[in-house]
Amino acid sequence: MPISIAITDLSAHAVREPVSRREYVLVSVRTDAGLAGVGEAAGSSAAVMAAVEAAKPFLVGRDATAIETVRRWFAAREGGFAAAAAQAALNMALLDLTGKLARAPVYEVLGGPTRFKARAATSLEGAGVEQLRRSLEAARAAGFRAMIVPLAAPPRPNQGQAFVRGVRRLLDRLRQSGGDDIDFILDAQGALTPGDSQMLARELESFHLLWLEEPCPSLNLPAVAKISGESATPVGFGRAVLSNGEFQDLLRLDAIDVLRPNIGLHGITQIRKAAALAETYYVAVAPFHRGGPVATAACLHLAASIPNFFLQEVPLPAADQDRRMRSELASAPLETVEQGFLKLPAGPGLGVTLNADALEKYRAN
C-alpha cells in the first residue's frame, strides 16, 4: 500500500436546497492514487468558492495527508469567514482521503471510536406555538429526542416580564405536548442583549434546558461570561468564533458550559483541538451544524474521536424535496436518527460518496 498520495486537483460546488434555500459548498479533492476526498464549507458565497480556488496552487502536488501544513497556510493569511470555511472543507476532504488510504473510518484514524452512537438534536422550524408543535411532532417521529427551539428576536432590546414569561409559556407548552423524554435547547440566535439573556436564563433555571444557545452576539467575551455568571442555566456559545484562541478565552472566563464550534468554519482537526482545550475545563463540545450531509458525516467522525462530545445537531428540513436532496447528495443514510441517537458512519474515510448528478441537479449558481 502506498503511504503517500499527492493532490492533483480540487473543485468546489455550491448547492441549494429547493425549499429551505439552505446553501453550502461541497469541495472535492482528487489525488494521483485515484482516490477523491470530500468536504463541506459553511455558506455558499462566491467568497468561499474563491477561497478554495485560491488554495489550489498551494495544494496541488502536496501530500494529501499532511493536513497541518494546509492549516498553517491558511493561518498565515487573512480571509475571515470565507477562508475559515474553505479550510474547514479541505480539512474534511484530506481526512476523508487519509481514511480512504487507510481503508478505515476517519474516527479510527483519529484514535476513535470513543462511542458507538452519537446523541442527536435538531432545530424546530416555524414561529409560534402551533407551528413549533407540528415541527416537534415531525422531529419526534424522525427519532429526535432533543429539540432546538428558535427564539424569535424581540422587537426591542431590554424586554420586560411579558417577554420572559412568554418564552417560558411557549417552552412549557412544547414540553407538555412533546412528553417528558424530550430535551430542549433554546436558540436565542445571538439576538438578545446580555441583560435580556440573563433574565431569561434565570427564569428558565427551573425548566432545565440542556442549554441556552448563543444568547447574545459575540460583542465581547466578558459579556457572555456575565450571562452564565448570573444563572445556573447552562450556556452554549461559539457559532461565529473563528479561532481556538477565542474559545480558550471563553473557557478561561468560565463563560460557557457547551462549546459550539461551527463545523463548516473549523473542520474536524481544529475542533478536536478546541475539544482538547474544553476537556481541561470539564466542558462539553456540541458542534454547530446547519449545513449539508457531508458536514453531518464530519461531525459524526469528530464525535467518535473525542471524549467530551455531548450532542450533535442535524438539520431536518420540513420539505420532502430538501430531505431527498440531502440523501441523494451523500448517497448514505447518514442522518437517520433512532431513539435520539445517530449511528456512526462506516467509512472508509467519511463514508460519503458524492453523487455527481445530484451536485448538478441542485447547483446553486
Added chain:
Amino acid sequence: MNRRQFLTGFSAAVNAQMLKPSRAAGCACAPMLAAAQAGRWPAPRIKVTNMKAIGVSLTPDSDRPYVFVKIETDQGVVGWGEATLEGKAGSVIAAVHDFREFIVGEDPMKVEHHWQSMYVHTFYRAGPVLGSAISGIDQALWDIRGQVLGLPVYKMLGGPIHPRGVRGYYHARATTREQLTALRASAEQLGVTCFKSGIPGYYEWIEGRASIRRAVDAMTRLREGLGEEIDIGIDFHAKTSPAVATILCKEVEPLNLLFIEEPCPPENVKAMARISRRTTTPIATGERLIASFSCRELIEMNVVDILQPDINHVGGISALWKVGAMAEASGISMAPHACEGPVGGLATLHVDAAMPNFLVQEICSGIQPEFKEKVWEEWLGFPAMRMKEGYFPLPEKPGLGFDLTEQALAKYPFAGTRPMARVFHADGSVAEW
C-alpha cells in the same frame, strides 16, 4: 453434594458475581456500569491477546531502568510503548499490570477510549506512576493502530510539517572554553543548531553574590563559547527557589537564551508565574506534568513560553498531542522532554512532526554517541534519536516505525528499582538537584 463441594461452588458463585460491574457495590455511590450502555461497539477487527511490562537495566546499578510495554494481538501485530519512570521502575511495572483487564481482550484501535477509561476509572486520575503506565500503553496502542492502518503515526496526526523531520538538541556537556570551542566546531560540522546545559551546584533559598556570579558566568561562557548562531537552553532543574531563579533569569536576559527550564519546582503555578512575570527570558517547564489537565493553569496564567511534556509521563501520544493543541491556541511552543529510552523518544518525534507550534526536541545525549546510543542501535538496527543535519529523521514505516524484540532486550535484564540521586545541603537538609 458434600460440604466441601458446596463451599467451593459457593465461592465460585461469589467470584463470578464479583467479576460483574456490581463489584464496586461496597460504596454507596457505586454505579450500575452495565446499565449505562445501550447498544454495542462494532465487532473489533483485531483484539489484544497479551500485554507485558518489561524492565531493562543497561547497567546493574541504573537508577532509570527502561520500562517498555509490549502489546500483542490476535492478528500478529505487536505494539511497543515506553513507561519509564526514573527511580520508580517497579511501581510502573506494577501499574501497567494493573491495567491488564482494561486492555487484554479489547479492541486496540479505540485508543482514546482506553486512555479515558484508564485515567477516569482509576478515580484518582493523575500522578506520575499512573501517567507513565498510561503513556506506555497509549504508545503501544498507537503503534498497533498505525500498523493496522498502514500509516506512520505522524500521518494519523496530520503531519509531517517539515519533510526533513524534527529539529533537535543535544546536551552540551561542555563547560570550559576549550570544550565549548570544540563543541561549536562539531556542531557546525554536523549541522546541530541547539544545545542545553545545566547550572553548577546546588542552591539555598537565597543565594549571595558568589553563587549568583558562578551561575551567570557559566551561562555567559556557554553563549560566548557557542556563539550567536546556536540556540541555548538552560535547565535549572527546579533546584532554585523563585527568589534565586528570578535574579538569575534577569541577569542573563542579555544572553537571549532559547529558554530557562524549570526555574522552580512544578507544583505551585503562581510561584513560577512570579518568576516569569519579572523576566523577559522565556520560561519552559512541563517534564513532570501528567495529562493535559496539568498544563491548563500554566497556559491560562501566561506563565510559560515553552511547554516540555514528556511522552513517557504525560499520557503518551494522545496526551502530548492535546497539550500541543492547547498550547497552540495561546502561541506557546512545544519542546518535549526526552530523557529515557529510545521507544518514547521515537514516539515523540511523531507528535512533534504534526504540531504547528513545535520548536525543538530534546534527547539526553551528547553530540557523540556513547554506550547508551550504541545499545539502542543494536536493539533497533538504526541510530535511533541521532540527528542528521540538526534534524531527527522521521521513520517511514507504519506505526511508530521500528522493530524491537524481547530477545534483543534480554541482554540487559531488569536489575530492580534504584532511587534517583539524593543530594543534601551542607547542614544535612534535603536539596533539589
